Amino acid sequence: MERAELFDAGSKGRGLRAAKELNTGEVIFSEPSFAAVVFDSLATQVCHSCFRHQANLHRCAQCKFAHYCDRTCQTACWNEHKQECGAIKKLGSAPSENIRLAARVLWRMHKDTGIASDSQLISVDQLQEHVADLAAEDFKQLRADVHKFLQYWSYGTRQHSVDYISHIFGIIKCNGFTLSDQRGLQAVGVGLFPNLCLVNHDCWPNCTVILNHGNQSAVSSALHSQRRIELRALGKIPEGEELTVSYVDFLNLSADRQKKLKERFHFDCTCEHCSKHIKDDLMTAVADSKPSADKVKEVTAFSKESLEKIEKSRVERDYNEVLKLCYECLQKQENVLADTNLYKLRVLSIASEVLSYQRSFAKAANYAHRMVEGYRKLYHPNNAQLGMAIMRAGVTHWHAGQIEEGHSLICQAYRILMVTHGPNHAITKDLEGMRTQTEMELKMFKQNKAAYQTMRDALTLLLLVEIQSSPKNPKPVAELTVATSFFLLVSVV
Ligand SMILES: [Zn+2]
Ligand SMILES: [Zn+2]
Ligand SMILES: [Zn+2]
Ligand SMILES: [Zn+2]
Structure with missing residues (x-):
């Protein structure tokens, strides 16, 4: 993280700013997901490792749920899938995507704590959530998910309180990033990228975020690269300027954008x-x-x-x-x-x-x-x-x-x-x-x-x-x- 640094962005809370002058198209940072899952509806059509939409995927022989392009993809993702594989097998079927993601987050936290690498600026369980602001109907849904989660997770090693699991679900709800297929045409899954969560919103941002699916087809494994998001500069950014991305499509009237942001992310846009x-x-x-x-x-x-x-x-x-x-x-x-x-x-x-x-x-x-x-x-x-x-x-x-x-x-x-x-x-x-x-x-x-x-x-x-x-x-x-x-x-x- 030499191009960006954490700072206090006033009423917006934490933020990231340019640690030096950045050029148009420069990659400010790239980040693998802390955890990610393929949507339920596409579980047999999208590789659970590289998230490419592909025909003729191979099924995991154990859980019969996860699908992969080939052995390389399966091996690359075994650490992420190992515990999930056992849990699905015991439950008899895979739970919904939210529950699978929450479980992957918690398994990862048990293994690596909430900080998976030196460049990660914030622990996953310290990310923002708005469970307290949820409407009654949404809160009921969340608690139902937590209940299902506990049946799934009970095969794990440690137990958590209902409130803590709700907190994790809240974090996913507010910070989950939609992953697209390799041509950016279809939303295929959702993942958590902790550093990206620190980048605040602006309807006219100076950065954009893109998913790169990496390269696992190279013959030498040294040339393999993981799927990751990249934060890229849309223009020249002077040192010290806050880095922003847009959480909504600009092609909406300002009042409609504000409404969407309030509903989905619980803040009033004052950009x-x-x-x-x-x-x-x-x-x-x-x-x-x-x-x-x-x-x-x-x-x-x-x-x-x-x-x-x-x-x-x-x-x-x-x-x-x-x-x-x-x-x-x-x-x-x-x-x-x-x-x-x-x-x-x-x-x-x-x-x-x-x-x-x-x-x-x-x-x-x-x-x-x-x-x-x-x-x-x-x-x-x-x-x-x-x-x-x-x-x-x-x-x-x-x-x-x-x-x-x-x-x-x-x-x-x-x-x-x-x-x-x-x-x-x-x-x-x-x-x-x-x-x-x-x-x-x-x-x-x-x-x-x-x-x-x-x-x-x-x-x-x-x-x-x-x-x-x-x-x-x-x-x-x-x-x-x-x-x-x-x-x-x-x-x-
Ligand atoms: Zn793959
Ligand atoms: Zn499996
Ligand atoms: Zn705005
Ligand atoms: Zn024309």
Whole structure:
């Protein structure tokens, strides 16, 4: 920890600040999880060691619950799994993710105390929790979990009081960090990272946190690296400045962000963007044609209602209905809401996702284009969400045969992800492959447009065959083809 240090952040409590000047994209610290578990719903699809989403995982022969890529992953994680394995076997089935995580935390604390390494700045059981502030219903749920925990844990060596276990559950509730799969497309688990918990929130932060899945495929075990989070600087940070990350998506009105933060993390956000309502005006902006206040009110109410219906149809996978609702809503919004209005951006985002999924790339590109233009005016230029949105828009344009814009967007996304994810992340490597590929295609296009079009058509045909044969089987980065980049599109729906 030479780049960050603990300090008293006033009303926010403990905080971390820069111990020296930091550069854009610099890794301030990286940290393995103190404990982490895969979500119940994905227990057979995600490796319990490296958290990669993978087909054909091997099952632990003992508990028949844990799944791994291979022997390397299983061996790497045996220390974490050993006691859990025995407990699951005796209980007959695995308890839910919260209970499994609490148990992993306590087993680890018994083995290593609450501080697992020299660089860990705070003991796990000293992290903040808000059990005392829980609503009656939530508190009842927590106590039910504690009860189940005690049945599971009773096979362990030591007993704890109900209050102490509640304290651990409270810590997980407030500090649990959601882990995504290797391409950042799906939330697959939850873990506890003690140093990261010391980084306070700001809606317009100077850092971002990203999960790196590490490398366990290297032949020499000396080159293996563990999964870990990285705290990365979004811009230059002067020595002494507080380090912050955002716990919520910036694309919400300041009052809505504050509400979410209060509900989930029990604090009132007083960051500059919230107290000055910065960009709220853009997020609620109306069209240049200056529609009447009544009209704006009517369309806003209509949009709210439509988005609820859209979400419902999306969950039911009725994509034709989703598109019908999107078109209807966009038509109503035309000449009433501005292009940075949140209601418009949400509809544009869903429409472009679903259209890509249905392979209507030209239409999808049009919506993605408008969405990205809006995002650029709202997000910090190095926001990871913005980078991912630009990447998706780039791939969509590329598949629509709009190679010039496709290549340009992919290059922009690459620049952002070099800061937010770094050069070794799986997504950045995918992007690098796509950048090379589109650069080549762009050259072809400029030399001979007709020949380029013929090649594109042939590729599209090939693509359809590949997709139909294996829709959910991502290929390793080395085999990156058009089909893999397409996978990036289809799996977000
Ligand atoms: Zn694995
Ligand atoms: Zn096992
Ligand atoms: Zn805020
Ligand atoms: Zn475009």
